[in-house]
Amino acid sequence: MIGRLLVGSILAATLLGAVSAQAIDEPDARHLLLRTGFGASPEAVAALRPLDRRAAVARILDGVRVEAATPPPVFVRGLRPDWQTHWKEPDETIKQTFNRARDAEIVELKAWWYAEMITTPSPLTERMTLFWHNHFTSSMDKVRAPDLLHTQNALLRRHATGSFRDILHAVAKDPAMVKYLDNTQNKKGAAVENFARELLELFTLGEGHYGETDIREAARAFSGWQVDERTGVFRFNAREHDDGAKTVLGVKGPLKGEDVLDIILKQPRTAEFIAGKLVREFLSETPDAGLVTRVATRFRDTNYSIRAALQTIFDSDAFWAAETRGILIKSPVDLVVGTIRTLDLPIADLRSLIEPGRRMRQDIFNPPNVRGWPGGTNWISTFTLIERRSALAKILNNDMGPLQNSMTMMMASDATTGPAWSARGRGLDAWLSNHPNIAAAAGPMEMALLSVQAVNGTDADVDSRAMIERLVLDPAYQMK
Amino acid sequence: MDRRRFLTQASLWSLAGILPAGCTTPRLGAEADQSNILVLVELNGGNDGLNTVVPFADPTYAKLRPRIGINPDQVVRLDDRLGLHPGLAPLKTAWDAGEMAIILGVGYPDPNLSHFRSIEIWDTGSDSSEFLAAGWTARAVTGRGGRRTADGIVLGRPYVGPLAGSGTRTIVMESAGEFANAARRVTLPASAPANPLLAHVVATQTEIRKAGDDIYFKLQRPMPGLRAEFPRTGIGWQLSNAALLIASDVDVPAIKVSLGGFDTHTNERNTHDRLMRELGDALAAFRAAMIERLMWHRVTVVTYSEFGRRVAENSGQGTDHGTAAPHFVLGKAIKGGFYGQQPRLDDLAGGNLRFAVDFRSVYATLVRRWWNGDAVGVFGRRYPEVGFFG
Numbered sequence: 001m002i003g004r005l006l007v008g009s010i011l012a013a014t015l016l017g018a019v020s021a022q023a024i025d026e027p028d029a030r031h032l033l034l035r036t037g038f039g040a041s042p043e044a045v046a047a048l049r050p051l052d053r054r055a056a057v058a059r060i061l062d063g064v065r066v067e068a069a070t071p072p073p074v075f076v077r078g079l080r081p082d083w084q085t086h087w088k089e090p091d092e093t094i095k096q097t098f099n100r101a102r103d104a105e106i107v108e109l110k111a112w113w114y115a116e117m118i119t120t121p122s123p124l125t126e127r128m129t130l131f132w133h134n135h136f137t138s139s140m141d142k143v144r145a146p147d148l149l150h151t152q153n154a155l156l157r158r159h160a161t162g163s164f165r166d167i168l169h170a171v172a173k174d175p176a177m178v179k180y181l182d183n184t185q186n187k188k189g190a191a192v193e194n195f196a197r198e199l200l201e202l203f204t205l206g207e208g209h210y211g212e213t214d215i216r217e218a219a220r221a222f223s224g225w226q227v228d229e230r231t232g233v234f235r236f237n238a239r240e241h242d243d244g245a246k247t248v249l250g251v252k253g254p255l256k257g258e259d260v261l262d263i264i265l266k267q268p269r270t271a272e273f274i275a276g277k278l279v280r281e282f283l284s285e286t287p288d289a290g291l292v293t294r295v296a297t298r299f300r301d302t303n304y305s306i307r308a309a310l311q312t313i314f315d316s317d318a319f320w321a322a323e324t325r326g327i328l329i330k331s332p333v334d335l336v337v338g339t340i341r342t343l344d345l346p347i348a349d350l351r352s353l354i355e356p357g358r359r360m361r362q363d364i365f366n367p368p369n370v371r372g373w374p375g376g377t378n379w380i381s382t383f384t385l386i387e388r389r390s391a392l393a394k395i396l397n398n399d400m401g402p403l404q405n406s407m408t409m410m411m412a413s414d415a416t417t418g419p420a421w422s423a424r425g426r427g428l429d430a431w432l433s434n435h436p437n438i439a440a441a442a443g444p445m446e447m448a449l450l451s452v453q454a455v456n457g458t459d460a461d462v463d464s465r466a467m468i469e470r471l472v473l474d475p476a477y478q479m480k
Numbered sequence: 481m482d483r484r485r486f487l488t489q490a491s492l493w494s495l496a497g498i499l500p501a502g503c504t505t506p507r508l509g510a511e512a513d514q515s516n517i518l519v520l521v522e523l524n525g526g527n528d529g530l531n532t533v534v535p536f537a538d539p540t541y542a543k544l545r546p547r548i549g550i551n552p553d554q555v556v557r558l559d560d561r562l563g564l565h566p567g568l569a570p571l572k573t574a575w576d577a578g579e580m581a582i583i584l585g586v587g588y589p590d591p592n593l594s595h596f597r598s599i600e601i602w603d604t605g606s607d608s609s610e611f612l613a614a615g616w617t618a619r620a621v622t623g624r625g626g627r628r629t630a631d632g633i634v635l636g637r638p639y640v641g642p643l644a645g646s647g648t649r650t651i652v653m654e655s656a657g658e659f660a661n662a663a664r665r666v667t668l669p670a671s672a673p674a675n676p677l678l679a680h681v682v683a684t685q686t687e688i689r690k691a692g693d694d695i696y697f698k699l700q701r702p703m704p705g706l707r708a709e710f711p712r713t714g715i716g717w718q719l720s721n722a723a724l725l726i727a728s729d730v731d732v733p734a735i736k737v738s739l740g741g742f743d744t745h746t747n748e749r750n751t752h753d754r755l756m757r758e759l760g761d762a763l764a765a766f767r768a769a770m771i772e773r774l775m776w777h778r779v780t781v782v783t784y785s786e787f788g789r790r791v792a793e794n795s796g797q798g799t800d801h802g803t804a805a806p807h808f809v810l811g812k813a814i815k816g817g818f819y820g821q822q823p824r825l826d827d828l829a830g831g832n833l834r835f836a837v838d839f840r841s842v843y844a845t846l847v848r849r850w851w852n853g854d855a856v857g858v859f860g861r862r863y864p865e866v867g868f869f870g
Binding site: 181182184185186187188189190191192193194197201207208212215285326327328329361368369370371376377380381382383384385386389390452453455456457475476478479 | 650
């Protein structure tokens with residue numbers, strides 16, 4: 001394994017630019033798949049092999065979708081629940097029934113997203129949707145309305161590799177976001193600052209690149225940005241909007257919310273901030289500053305084309321370098337979805353993935369706070385590593401059971417209207433017999449599953465099924 | 481929000497068998513050292529100090545908080561100007577016993593109002609514009625105390641914060657018993673790789689097994705049932721586990737628990753009233769359990785939060801991010817009473833309170849007086865101590 005990587009790095013160093021015209025080798029293809037999607041199945045690896053690096057990147061970028069392939073959960077198409085009556089309802093039992101129905105819907109929504117991630121022909125689409133979910137965060141715990149979180153999820157996917165300008169403007173008026181950051185109660189006179197602060201700190205400029213006055217003034221510009229609770233649609237309430245003069249980042253005028261967004265987008269820092277986050281997501285936690293600058297410049301020059309930024313990352317020499325392989329820690333979603341996709345595993349009821357995901361500390365649609373999941377080494381604690389190993393062993397052995405946790409089961413018990421999402425993989429034994437060249441020896445199995453050498457070695461005298469389990473439970477499997 | 485664990489207290493403590501009370505030999509805590517345990521209680525989101533220790537007699541308080549201010553009649557009065565939020569009434573027992581210090585106006589110069597940056601400042605003990613990698617607790621305890629179970633245990637929100645540090649052995653768990661059982665099934669990794677992120681995974685897996693074995697054996701020790709009852713809340717669950725670990729003589733200098741939801745931008749009273757009740761009930765139960773187990777003399781509890789909140793309420797009947805706030809220190813070793821100074825409500829900086837006590841003064845006091853540590857080494861300079869150890 002080490003030898004192979006060394007040879008690759010010497011080749012890369014010798015040939016440099018010319019390398020991109022070559023057909024990619026198997027580790028290259030696996031690397032690109034692991035970093036742009038979830039896992040790397042032998043079929044997906046084989047499909048990229050005839051291409052050179054640039055063409056392989058282009059194929060993945062060209063495959064990006066703007067809509068999910070999985071039909072949305074049934075509740076999304078129904079009438080909006082009557083929240084206004086619910087809030088006035090004095091009877092606790094009736095209120096609880098209403099809340100239980102919402103809980104069941106969010107369980108369904110999570111299972112639906114797992115289904116899409118497991119089956120999508122464009123894993124990068126879902127990786128980017130998840131990236132934006134972790135950037136423009138909103139949580140079910142706060143928002144309470146599953147239909148609005150579905151709307152937001154669709155918005156993030158629609159713009160996943162489009163224009164950052166468009167996604168920023170759209171998210172600022174997204175009903176789930178407006179509710180999540182308390183803008184519904186931001187009124188002229190005594191502005192609520194939550195959205196304005198996180199907009200500057202987490203969504204665009206980053207901490208240290210604005211002042212407290214900018215936050216207070218920007219908050220006034222977003223006063224009156226609300227949600228019509230009856231329809232669940234954004235509305236501008238002119239009566240509660242503060243139309244006085246404001247100064248944000250040195251620009252003065254009777255600024256509206258849209259003006260503030262455009263002022264922020266004029267700041268070079270915005271492109272640098274987003275570019276840095278993309279590079280850390282896809283390439284390295286400790287990226288070269290020159291590369292981030294290059295991605296940021298391209299991002300600005302293309303009027304915030306997310307696709308252009310990604311292409312700059314994936315086409316960089318650093319992305320393909322030997323020292324870039326296997327240095328990122330898989331997120332829990334990556335770990336679970338990637339394993340299912342790589343080994344073509346069945347999951348009878350995808351709702352059963354929710355509780356293990358939560359215990360591994362990535363409960364989709366419920367990020368821990370507005371900064372999202374911090375990722376990197378934060379994924380791995382003494383608690384989550386036990387949970388990761390336990391989830392992997394269960395998934396591998398088709399032992400997830402119908403539902404893992406009584407809480408999830410209770411929540412899901414009312415969800416009789418929706419389909420039970422499942423993964424229809426053929427399982428590990430079928431995978432082994434379908435890939436005799438891989439199953440033949442430990443070496444090919446290690447190469448198919450790990451991006452760095454196994455920590456515990458592969459010299460055990462066990463059958464191929466046990467070897468797969470050994471490799472999946474090796475610490476190296478946590479890496480990509 | 482923490483998942484509620486509706487296990488009964490009885491079943492938690494029965495993990496450890498049954499024997500007559502008093503068979504645990506308490507270590508006499510006369511000498512300050514790292515067998516003394518610090519329980520860090522993080523109030524995550526920015527706790528509203530003015531609705532925690534309420535300046536009920538100050539007319540400016542009522543004026544700036546016409547809708548969310550606490551009615552003076554409901555305040556648990558501690559003197560003629562300050563009192564506790566009614567939800568903290570269970571702590572009045574500790575106050576009356578002289579075991580609760582309230583440090584007023586805790587903050588730092590040039591305050592940062594970002595949740596994430598400000599908690600980083602608190603956790604690392606840095607200046608406002610300084611960036612430090614390791615947590616202050618990690619710096620104080622790592623490499624000290626010989627072969628102990630771990631340097632720190634984190635229950636609740638899985639954010640190691642003050643216990644973050646390279647080489648710091650921090651165990652994150654939800655439940656002591658579950659962790660110990662699961663950890664024994666984890667294999668020890670064979671080698672230590674050079675790849676730094678993979679090395680983190682390997683080190684964590686090693687730590688699971690080593691600490692897990694130790695905790696497992698200590699939990700086997702027979703232990704009598706507990707009369708003190710913990711509330712069935714997230715923080716109640718965490719503190720009941722902390723109590724179990726301490727009573728089982730698990731050797732660890734710091735245990736961190738957390739209570740989240742304090743970011744009360746809108747409709748503050750609903751949320752904050754509940755959080756105060758959860759905090760008051762859980763801390764009172766923890767104190768009772770430690771007293772019952774003859775361990776209270778070995779434990780100091782300290783609360784902290786990234787910031788307090790804006791003095792004036794906003795249009796959403798909530799408060800935005802602010803600065804200084806009061807914090808609690810509890811323990812048998814504590815000399816109760818008020819320390820620091822209540823910030824003036826009529827002399828604000830941009831709508832925010834001016835701080836009276838640097839939070840590093842509180843922490844430096846704990847490092848030196850509770851752990852007999854080198855506070856100057858940990859914080860890089862000398863901070864005046866706060867007198868809560870008498």
